[in-house]
Amino acid sequence: MTDRIPFIRPSFPDPSDVSRAYEQIVEANWFTNFGPCERRLGLAMGEMLGEDVHVATFANGTLALVGALSVVLGRGDHSQYVLVPAFTFAAGPQALLWAGYRPAFVDIDRESWQPDVASARAIVEADPDGCAGILLANTLGTGNPTVDAWEEFATERGLPLVIDSAAGFGSAYTSTRAVGVAGTCEVFSMHATKPFGVGEGGAVVTHDPALVERLEQFQNFGFGPGRDSTMLGINAKLSELSAAIGLLQLERLSSRLDGRRATLAAYVRAMGPAGMTVLPNSHRAALGCGSFRAGSADHRAAVMRSLSAADVEARNYYNPPVHRHRYFAEQHALSAQDALPETEALCDEVVSLPIHDDMAADDVERVIEAVVSCR
Numbered sequence: 001m002t003d004r005i006p007f008i009r010p011s012f013p014d015p016s017d018v019s020r021a022y023e024q025i026v027e028a029n030w031f032t033n034f035g036p037c038e039r040r041l042g043l044a045m046g047e048m049l050g051e052d053v054h055v056a057t058f059a060n061g062t063l064a065l066v067g068a069l070s071v072v073l074g075r076g077d078h079s080q081y082v083l084v085p086a087f088t089f090a091a092g093p094q095a096l097l098w099a100g101y102r103p104a105f106v107d108i109d110r111e112s113w114q115p116d117v118a119s120a121r122a123i124v125e126a127d128p129d130g131c132a133g134i135l136l137a138n139t140l141g142t143g144n145p146t147v148d149a150w151e152e153f154a155t156e157r158g159l160p161l162v163i164d165s166a167a168g169f170g171s172a173y174t175s176t177r178a179v180g181v182a183g184t185c186e187v188f189s190m191h192a193t194k195p196f197g198v199g200e201g202g203a204v205v206t207h208d209p210a211l212v213e214r215l216e217q218f219q220n221f222g223f224g225p226g227r228d229s230t231m232l233g234i235n236a237k238l239s240e241l242s243a244a245i246g247l248l249q250l251e252r253l254s255s256r257l258d259g260r261r262a263t264l265a266a267y268v269r270a271m272g273p274a275g276m277t278v279l280p281n282s283h284r285a286a287l288g289c290g291s292f293r294a295g296s297a298d299h300r301a302a303v304m305r306s307l308s309a310a311d312v313e314a315r316n317y318y319n320p321p322v323h324r325h326r327y328f329a330e331q332h333a334l335s336a337q338d339a340l341p342e343t344e345a346l347c348d349e350v351v352s353l354p355i356h357d358d359m360a361a362d363d364v365e366r367v368i369e370a371v372v373s374c375r
């Protein structure tokens with residue numbers, strides 16, 4: 001009998017460290033509303049990204065997306081569309097509906113698995129006035145190595161570029177550019193299942209300090225100075241205890257990510273020759289999981305059966321793609337010419353493998369064995 005290998009095993013700070021942080025919060029008698037821990041966390045996250053960036057923390061990643069879209073694009077009346085990949089988590093397309101826009105789903109590029117700028121260009125050329133902006137996503141938190149092509153497209157068209165990098169805090173686009181510094185702003189989640197997790201939390205990162213100020217008004221009932229509502233807002237503030245956990249998580253992040261990347265490297269070495277292709281740029285990613293493409297739908301089915309028999313919990317993210325979720329299929333059905341062939345093809349073949357901090361060598365070997373046995 002072996003133990004089941006879970007898909008995700010969150011790694012949180014030692015309870016004694018959290019307890020000390022909580023004592024200080026009680027001592028300060030300041031539990032939320034931009035307290036000292038929240039202020040420190042925003043600064044520390046910005047410093048880690050290394051360029052001149054500013055951070056607005058949020059209660060979760062989805063509210064951070066709603067805030068970023070509402071403030072950057074302005075609230076819509078559902079007459080305009082926003083470009084968004086279907087190969088992403090449902091929160092992005094849902095957030096843009098909350099902000100008052102319709103999704104226009106773009107396909108992905110076969111090689112990079114990232115949103116394809118040519119697909120976006122075709123949509124905008126057919127209806128230039130209907131487009132309000134772009135909600136790009138870094139696929140599975142992995143930095144799009146050609147994000148600059150999107151930045152050029154956005155500039156050329158005068159479109160705001162919001163990037164959903166939810167699972168990707170700690171990822172990089174290239175050896176010199178961190179995920180977090182591209183576009184108009186980037187959005188992160190600190191959900192417990194993400195590599196940088198606090199429980200529930202989120203953040204928006206931008207070069208524009210005035211945008212951070214607006215985002216902080218948005219998340220605090222739209223209050224400007226003097227508790228005067230100056231805009232439509234909501235309550236989406238990060239609590240002090242969550243921020244304190246975030247500060248402790250930040251200290252451990254880079255060594256934790258090293259462990260995850262070592263596991264990915266072992267997977268790639270063994271699985272590449274067995275017909276499994278890794279998501280490009282994964283070696284620079286924060287790695288909530290290991291994302292691979294099997295050679296065919298049958299190959300994927302065999303791999304999933306083999307993993308299950310070996311008591312390894314695996315997934316296939318993001319299958320189904322968002323345009324096939326029931327609500328979106330009913331409300332925002334795609335016409336034949338809007339088909340997303342590369343998204344559909346990848347969804348038939350994608351395999352998501354568990355990656356934890358410091359995975360035991362036996363566990364890594366068990367995952368590899370189960371996968372390579374079905375080449």
Ligand SMILES: *Cc1c(COP(=O)(O)O)cnc(C)c1O
Binds near residue numbers: 063092164189191
């Ligand atoms: C996790 C995730 C979100 C949602 O973040 P929450 O903090 O859970 O609200 C949004 N987009 C993507 C791509 C995600 O992976």
